[in-house]
Amino acid sequence: MPNSSAAALAGNKSSGEIKGKSFEAFKNIFKYAAPHKLTFVGVFVCALLGISADLLQPYLVKIIIDDHLAQGKAEFGFIALMAGIYLGITFISFLFTYLQNNLLQFAGQGIVAKIRKDLFHHISKLSMSYFDKVHRGSLVTNVSSDTETISQFFTQVFLSLIRDGMTLVLIIYFMFRLDTTLAWYSLTILPVIGLVAFMFRRYLRQAYQVTRSRLSRLIGFIAENLSGMGLIQAFRQEEEQTRRFNEHNQSYWEGNMREVRANVLFNRTFDILGNLALVLVVWLGGMAVFHHTMEVGVLYAFTSYIRQFFQPINQITMQWNTFQSTTVSMDRIWKILSTEPDVKDPLPDHQTVLKADEAHGKVDFDHISFGYSPANPVIPDLDLHLDAGEMVGIVGTTGAGKSTLISLLNRFYDVNRGSIRIDDIDIRDIPQQQLHRLVGLIQQDPFLFTGSVLDNVRLFQTDISREKVTEACRYVGVHDMIIRMPQGYDSLLSERGSGLSAGERQLISFARIMVFEPRILILDEATAHLDSQTEQLVQNALQTVSKGRTTLIIAHRLSTVMHADRILVMKEGRAVEEGTHDELIAMHGYYEQLYNHARQATEEE
Numbered sequence: 200m201p202n203s204s205a206a207a208l209a210g211n212k213s214s215g216e217i218k219g220k221s222f223e224a225f226k227n228i229f230k231y232a233a234p235h236k237l238t239f240v241g242v243f244v245c246a247l248l249g250i251s252a253d254l255l256q257p258y259l260v261k262i263i264i265d266d267h268l269a270q271g272k273a274e275f276g277f278i279a280l281m282a283g284i285y286l287g288i289t290f291i292s293f294l295f296t297y298l299q300n301n302l303l304q305f306a307g308q309g310i311v312a313k314i315r316k317d318l319f320h321h322i323s324k325l326s327m328s329y330f331d332k333v334h335r336g337s338l339v340t341n342v343s344s345d346t347e348t349i350s351q352f353f354t355q356v357f358l359s360l361i362r363d364g365m366t367l368v369l370i371i372y373f374m375f376r377l378d379t380t381l382a383w384y385s386l387t388i389l390p391v392i393g394l395v396a397f398m399f400r401r402y403l404r405q406a407y408q409v410t411r412s413r414l415s416r417l418i419g420f421i422a423e424n425l426s427g428m429g430l431i432q433a434f435r436q437e438e439e440q441t442r443r444f445n446e447h448n449q450s451y452w453e454g455n456m457r458e459v460r461a462n463v464l465f466n467r468t469f470d471i472l473g474n475l476a477l478v479l480v481v482w483l484g485g486m487a488v489f490h491h492t493m494e495v496g497v498l499y500a501f502t503s504y505i506r507q508f509f510q511p512i513n514q515i516t517m518q519w520n521t522f523q524s525t526t527v528s529m530d531r532i533w534k535i536l537s538t539e540p541d542v543k544d545p546l547p548d549h550q551t552v553l554k555a556d557e558a559h560g561k562v563d564f565d566h567i568s569f570g571y572s573p574a575n576p577v578i579p580d581l582d583l584h585l586d587a588g589e590m591v592g593i594v595g596t597t598g599a600g601k602s603t604l605i606s607l608l609n610r611f612y613d614v615n616r617g618s619i620r621i622d623d624i625d626i627r628d629i630p631q632q633q634l635h636r637l638v639g640l641i642q643q644d645p646f647l648f649t650g651s652v653l654d655n656v657r658l659f660q661t662d663i664s665r666e667k668v669t670e671a672c673r674y675v676g677v678h679d680m681i682i683r684m685p686q687g688y689d690s691l692l693s694e695r696g697s698g699l700s701a702g703e704r705q706l707i708s709f710a711r712i713m714v715f716e717p718r719i720l721i722l723d724e725a726t727a728h729l730d731s732q733t734e735q736l737v738q739n740a741l742q743t744v745s746k747g748r749t750t751l752i753i754a755h756r757l758s759t760v761m762h763a764d765r766i767l768v769m770k771e772g773r774a775v776e777e778g779t780h781d782e783l784i785a786m787h788g789y790y791e792q793l794y795n796h797a798r799q800a801t802e803e804e
C-alpha cells in the first residue's frame with residue numbers, strides 16, 4: 200500500500216520533487232510534536248537512566264568476579280551489598296522504562312489525536328468538488344490507518360531510535376572500556392550485519408506493501424458488500440460473493456504468511472550472526488583469559504554485552520519499514536491538510552450578515568453558467584428569479600441540470616459566470632454557516648445519523664428543546680409514529696435510519712426543517728421513492744412546511760409540482776418553458792409532452 204499510494208500521490212513528478220514534498224510533509228507534521236517538547240526531553244532522560252541501569256548490571260558482576268571472587272576474597276557483607284545494588288539497579292531500570300513508555304505514549308497519542316481532529320475538521324470544510332475527485336474509502340484510510348501509522352512512528356520508531364540508539368552507543372562504550380582489542384574484533388561483524396539488513400529490508404518492505412494492498416482490497420470488498428447486501432440477496436449473489444471474498448481472503452493470508460516467513464528468517468539470521476559473534480568473543484576472550492591477559496569477569500561482561508548488541512540493531516532495522524510507511528502516511532495526510540477548499544468563506548471585511556430570521560427569501564440566479572469542468576458547461580446560461588415566499592417547481596429530463604442548480608444555491612460549488620443572490624446579496628459574500636441556516640435542503644434519501652430520533656431532528660444541538668422538536672414532529676404528522684417506537688423520541692436509529700421506512704425518514708427530515716426554520720426550502724426529488732399514499736402524507740407535510748418560505752421543488756413526478764406558483768422546465772441546462780401548470784399545458788410544448796407521458800405511465804400502472 201505505501202508504495203502504490205506514494206506513486207499515485209507523486210504522479211509523474213521527479214524524485215527530487217517527491218523528496219521535497221515528503222520533507223515538507225515531515226516538517227509540517229512534526230510541528231504537531233512541538234507542544235510536547237518537554238515530554239520528549241523527559242522520555243530521553245528516562246531512557247538514558249533506564250538503559251544505563253540495564254547496562255551497569257554486567258559491569259557489576261564483573262567487579263564481583265574480578266575484584267573479589269578471583270582474588271579469593273569471600274566477604275559476605277560485600278557480596279550482599281552488591282546483590283542489593285544489583286536489585287536496586289533492576290528496580291531503577293524498571294521504573295524509568297515504565298516512565299519513558301508512559302511519557303512517550305502520552306505524547307504520541309496526544310499528537311495523533313490532534314492530527315486526527317484537525318484532519319476530520321479540515322475534511323468537513325472541503326468543497327464538494329474535492330469529494331468528486333477523491334475516493335471516500337481512501338479518506339477513511341487516511342483518517343484511520345494513516346494516523347495510526349503516524350502514531351506508531353511516535354511511539355515505536357521514535358522510541359526505538361532513542362532507546363536502541365542509546366543502548367548501542369553505551370554497549371560500544373562499555374566494550375571499549377573493558378577491552379579495546381576484543382571490542383575492535385567484535386565490531387568486524389558490523390559490515391556483515393549491514394549487508395544482511397540491507398538485503399532483508401528490501402524484501403521485507405515489498406512483502407509489507409503487498410500485504411497492505413491486499414488488506415485494503417479485502418476491506419474495500421467487505422464494505423462494498425455490506426452496503427449492497429440487499430441487492431446481493433435479491434439477486435442471489437451470496438455464493439458468488441463468498442467465492443470472491445475467499446479469493447481476497449486467501450490472497451491476504453498468503454501475503455501475511457510471506458511477511459511472517461520473511462520476518463522469522465530475518466530474526467533468525469540475526470540470531471545466527473549474534474551467536475557467531477559470541478563464539479568469536481568466547482574464543483578470543485577465552486584464549487586471553489587462558490594466557491592471563493584478560494580477567495574472567497571482563498570476559499563475562501563482554502559476552503553479556505555482545506548478546507545485547509544485536510537486539511537494538513535488529514529493532515532499528517525492523518522499524519525502518521514503519522518509518523517508510525510513516526513517510527507515505529505523512530505525505531498523504533499533509534496533502535489533505537494543505538488542500539484549500541474551492542468554495543471559500545468571504546474575507547471578514549467583505550462579509551454581509553444575513554440572518555435566517557431577518558431574511559425575506561428572494562432568490563435571483565443572474566445569468567449563471569456552470570460546469571463541473573469549466574470547459575464542459577452543464578448550465579450554459581440560466582436566468583431565474585424567485586420572489587420571497589414563492590413556490591417554484593423545476594422539471595426536466597434526466598441530466599438537465601436540476602440538482603446542479605440546487606448545489607449552486609447551497610454553494611457546494613461556485614458558479615463560473617453570473618451570480619446567485621439572496622435578498623440582493625451575492626451568496627459568495629454570506630458566510631457559509633449563515634447561508635446553510637438560510638437554505639434548508641431535503642433530499643431524495645434523507646441522511647439520518649446514528650443516534651436518537653430527538654438528536655436527528657435537532658441535529659445534536661442540545662440547546663433546541665425537546666418541546667420544540669415534539670411540536671415540529673406534530674406539525675409534520677410524524678409524532679404518532681415516533682411515540683409508537685419503543686423509546687419514543689429517545690429510540691436509537693441505526694445507520695442511515697435503516698429501521699424506518701422511506702416516508703418516515705422523509706417526515707423526520709421535514710421536522711428538521713420546522714426546527715431550524717430556514718427562509719428558503721429546497722426539495723430535491725423528495726417524494727421520488729414514496730408510494731402514492733405516503734406521498735400524500737409527505738405532500739401534506741410539505742404544504743405545512745413550505746408556508747411562508749421560498750420553496751424550490753425538483754421533481755420527476757409532475758403531481759408534486761403541479762400546484763406550484765410557477766414551474767420551470769429545464770432541458771440541457773437551459774430554461775425552455777416557464778409558467779403555471781395550466782399555462783404550460785396551454786403552450787402545447789415540452790411540459791405538455793412530459794405531462795402526457797407521466798399520465799400515460801400512471802394509467803398503465
Ligand SMILES: Nc1ncnc2c1ncn2[C@@H]1O[C@H](COP(=O)(O)OP(=O)(O)OP(=O)(O)O)[C@@H](O)[C@H]1O
Nearest residue numbers: 331571572577595596597598599600601602603604
Ligand atoms: N459531481 C459531478 N461531477 C461531474 N459531472 C456531474 C456531477 N454531477 C452531475 N454531473 C453531470 O451534470 C449533468 C447534470 O446533472 P444533474 O444531476 O444536475 O441533473 P438532473 O437534472 O438533476 O438529473 P436527474 O433528474 O437525473 O437527477 C449530468 O450530465 C451529470 O452527469
